[in-house]
Amino acid sequence: MKPRITLKNIAKEFGVSISTVSKALKGSHEISEETRERIQAYADYYNYKPNSLALQLRSQKTSVIGVIIPEIVHHFFSTVINGIEQYANERGYNVMICLSNESYEKEVSNISMLTNGSVDGLIVSIARETQENQIYKHFDALIKDDFPLVLFDRVVDSIKCDKVIIDDIGGAIKATDHLIEIGSKRIALLTTQDYISVGSLRKEGYIKSLIKNGIKVDENLIYKIDDKRDLYEQIKKVINVKNPPDAILAVNEIYAAIASKISKERGLVIPNDIAIIGFTSGLISEFTSPSLTSVMQHGALMGKQAAELLINRIEHKGVDEDYQKEVISPNLKIRESTKR
Amino acid sequence: MKPRITLKNIAKEFGVSISTVSKALKGSHEISEETRERIQAYADYYNYKPNSLALQLRSQKTSVIGVIIPEIVHHFFSTVINGIEQYANERGYNVMICLSNESYEKEVSNISMLTNGSVDGLIVSIARETQENQIYKHFDALIKDDFPLVLFDRVVDSIKCDKVIIDDIGGAIKATDHLIEIGSKRIALLTTQDYISVGSLRKEGYIKSLIKNGIKVDENLIYKIDDKRDLYEQIKKVINVKNPPDAILAVNEIYAAIASKISKERGLVIPNDIAIIGFTSGLISEFTSPSLTSVMQHGALMGKQAAELLINRIEHKGVDEDYQKEVISPNLKIRESTKR
DNA sequence: TATAAACACGAAAACGTTTTCGAAAGTTAA
DNA sequence: TTAACTTTCGAAAACGTTTTCGTGTTTATA
Numbered sequence: 171m172k173p174r175i176t177l178k179n180i181a182k183e184f185g186v187s188i189s190t191v192s193k194a195l196k197g198s199h200e201i202s203e204e205t206r207e208r209i210q211a212y213a214d215y216y217n218y219k220p221n222s223l224a225l226q227l228r229s230q231k232t233s234v235i236g237v238i239i240p241e242i243v244h245h246f247f248s249t250v251i252n253g254i255e256q257y258a259n260e261r262g263y264n265v266m267i268c269l270s271n272e273s274y275e276k277e278v279s280n281i282s283m284l285t286n287g288s289v290d291g292l293i294v295s296i297a298r299e300t301q302e303n304q305i306y307k308h309f310d311a312l313i314k315d316d317f318p319l320v321l322f323d324r325v326v327d328s329i330k331c332d333k334v335i336i337d338d339i340g341g342a343i344k345a346t347d348h349l350i351e352i353g354s355k356r357i358a359l360l361t362t363q364d365y366i367s368v369g370s371l372r373k374e375g376y377i378k379s380l381i382k383n384g385i386k387v388d389e390n391l392i393y394k395i396d397d398k399r400d401l402y403e404q405i406k407k408v409i410n411v412k413n414p415p416d417a418i419l420a421v422n423e424i425y426a427a428i429a430s431k432i433s434k435e436r437g438l439v440i441p442n443d444i445a446i447i448g449f450t451s452g453l454i455s456e457f458t459s460p461s462l463t464s465v466m467q468h469g470a471l472m473g474k475q476a477a478e479l480l481i482n483r484i485e486h487k488g489v490d491e492d493y494q495k496e497v498i499s500p501n502l503k504i505r506e507s508t509k510r
Numbered sequence: 511m512k513p514r515i516t517l518k519n520i521a522k523e524f525g526v527s528i529s530t531v532s533k534a535l536k537g538s539h540e541i542s543e544e545t546r547e548r549i550q551a552y553a554d555y556y557n558y559k560p561n562s563l564a565l566q567l568r569s570q571k572t573s574v575i576g577v578i579i580p581e582i583v584h585h586f587f588s589t590v591i592n593g594i595e596q597y598a599n600e601r602g603y604n605v606m607i608c609l610s611n612e613s614y615e616k617e618v619s620n621i622s623m624l625t626n627g628s629v630d631g632l633i634v635s636i637a638r639e640t641q642e643n644q645i646y647k648h649f650d651a652l653i654k655d656d657f658p659l660v661l662f663d664r665v666v667d668s669i670k671c672d673k674v675i676i677d678d679i680g681g682a683i684k685a686t687d688h689l690i691e692i693g694s695k696r697i698a699l700l701t702t703q704d705y706i707s708v709g710s711l712r713k714e715g716y717i718k719s720l721i722k723n724g725i726k727v728d729e730n731l732i733y734k735i736d737d738k739r740d741l742y743e744q745i746k747k748v749i750n751v752k753n754p755p756d757a758i759l760a761v762n763e764i765y766a767a768i769a770s771k772i773s774k775e776r777g778l779v780i781p782n783d784i785a786i787i788g789f790t791s792g793l794i795s796e797f798t799s800p801s802l803t804s805v806m807q808h809g810a811l812m813g814k815q816a817a818e819l820l821i822n823r824i825e826h827k828g829v830d831e832d833y834q835k836e837v838i839s840p841n842l843k844i845r846e847s848t849k850r
Numbered sequence: 851t852a853t854a855a856a857c858a859c860g861a862a863a864a865c866g867t868t869t870t871c872g873a874a875a876g877t878t879a880a
Numbered sequence: 881t882t883a884a885c886t887t888t889c890g891a892a893a894a895c896g897t898t899t900t901c902g903t904g905t906t907t908a909t910a
Binding site for chain 4: 176177178188189192193196220221223224225226227228229
């Protein structure tokens with residue numbers, strides 16, 4: 171790579187000082203018009219661009235925000251990043267992305283790398299392993315130093331910072347209410363292991379709705395799917411039984427899609443024999459047939475809000491208002507799988 | 511945010527010079543064991559981390575690679591980024607992501623931003639608008655400065671740099687061959703406008719396979735879908751006709767999924783009446799029913815290879831070997847939609 | 851004509867680090 | 881006792897900027 175041209179190069183070329191060149195290129199009135207124009211022309215010709223590292227070092231500001239997510243090959247996280255990137259750009263920030271791969275170790279090392287001066291703030295969704303072990307001291311260290319931090323989606327109450335989350339309880343209530351409205355009596359819940367915060371919140375909403383509607387909660391209809399084992403086998407045990415449920419609420423799109431496939435294979439008609447709703451973050455629900463009613467998660471909006479909170483926090487350095495918690499309400503996209 | 515602790519702070523604390531502190535923390539033998547241990551303990555206690563901006567400025571190396579992609583909410587690009595990130599991390603690099611949103615302007619400004627010293631090299635997939643207008647001077651400028659650059663997927667021959675691409679022609683041939691093998695006679699092609707390079711390459715493979723198998727190419731079976739108009743309407747015109755094709759090759763997953771839906775709505779049985787194959791980059795094909803046979807694109811592998819080419823180029827600064835072009839062969843994942 | 855103001859520029863510090871070179875002590879050997 | 885080494889540290893340059901504070905020259909004013 172050819173070395174880039176610097177102020178020093180230009181200064182030597184014209185036999186002037188570095189400060190003169192700097193001022194000339196910034197259009198300072200301190201420099202005579204003649205000198206300024208000559209320097210400007212030369213700089214243009216050689217495509218001078220100020221070295222951003224030097225600027226960052228001097229100004230103690232990088233205009234970069236770091237994002238740490240569990241994985242990127244996941245439609246929900248892609249949409250969040252999209253939201254972050256769009257908004258950050260508008261405010262003059264760039265985005266640096268790191269993946270924790272759901273690993274505690276990697277999350278810690280990512281945070282350590284990014285907070286050595288390369289970013290002005292951090293947006294994080296916590297790794298599964300971290301939530302499992304409930305070790306949050308790497309976050310507490312950030313808080314102690316007042317490092318700008320925003321958590322989204324997978325958050326933890328004990329970490330004192332700005333947060334943006336989805337109203338998972340409300341979303342699950344909406345979905346369950348809808349299933350009940352269309353006449354479902356035995357609604358199965360496909361959820362995750364308890365330590366996944368969103369899974370247990372959605373379960374909470376499901377239960378609330380049942381109680382509100384005077385339906386007895388049947389623990390046998392609540393299935394905790396283990397992501398590390400075969401999903402088909404686990405979900406078959408829900409549907410391929412003598413007396414299958416007449417509706418399913420799945421806490422993510424994959425579970426819902428698999429439930430749909432298995433139902434059809436067993437000869438059940440959707441939505442008449444069995445209605446299906448999934449929390450969604452992708453395109454599958456839209457393109458399967460029948461298309462699946464979904465609780466829409468608004469990832470892009472989430473990203474935008476997270477970026478907004480973070481940048482505000484970065485730029486109002488002095489002010490330390492209370493930490494904010496933005497709650498995004500998911501809405502129900504009704505499709506064929508619940509149109510009885 | 512609390513100001514971070516620096517060498518200067520520590521030096522003042524112990525009444526020694528900055529260089530002594532620096533050496534002590536690097537375990538230099540020049541420093542007495544006693545001094546070294548005291549300084550180390552203090553630094554540990556206050557969680558000293560060298561400011562990476564200062565290091566980067568001094569070493570003229572950022573260990574960051576920039577990635578510019580058309581959009582991130584697209585499974586294919588997510589997998590590529592995943593591949594890039596994994597490999598880059600192994601080699602000690604971080605990843606900075608920018609989106610061009612298919613816009614020429616944004617691509618230019620992204621390149622300009624990233625090449626001002628904030629990254630050591632660039633991995634790019636060219637924006638649609640850029641390919642449409644065929645203006646590549648922003649890339650030529652990079653080449654002229656020997657700036658490390660790797661293009662992937664959407665590449666342009668005239669830009670002289672390392673590239674990694676998918677063998678789109680071969681993939682389309684494999685798919686078409688397979689459709690012919692299972693007895694298809696009238697194979698429709700759902701492709702994109704001509705200026706999209708991958709679209710026209712896949713069309714080329716489709717035609718080659720037909721010719722090879724002695725089937726006459728029927729231009730009326732080649733449909734150029736316009737992404738800016740309603741996809742359902744356009745694809746309906748392919749299937750909802752008196753004499754529909756008995757097989758469909760779609761150049762992406764969405765087209766394939768829509769074709770599948772419309773076929774079922776029209777009462778056609780997949781794969782008996784109509785077989786379907788799509789180039790894939792997502793999960794839809796796997797979870798619809800029937801599941802769709804796909805040409806698998808191996809995005810993660812692509813990302814890994816792109817990162818490998820780039821980092822090698824960055825690190826062998828002096829050596830300028832010829833530019834490499836890696837070609838990845840897609841393979842056919844046979845699913846229900848072609849099992850006659 | 852003397853003084854003040856305006857103009858055009860340079861020196862140097864600052865951001866935080868690494869590294870080369872030199873130098874003052876202390877130690878060893880002859 | 882003297883010469884040669886070793887040990888332990890500091891000064892300063894370098895990376896590329898911006899910005900404050902001079903300073904010398906010219907022009908305007910009284």
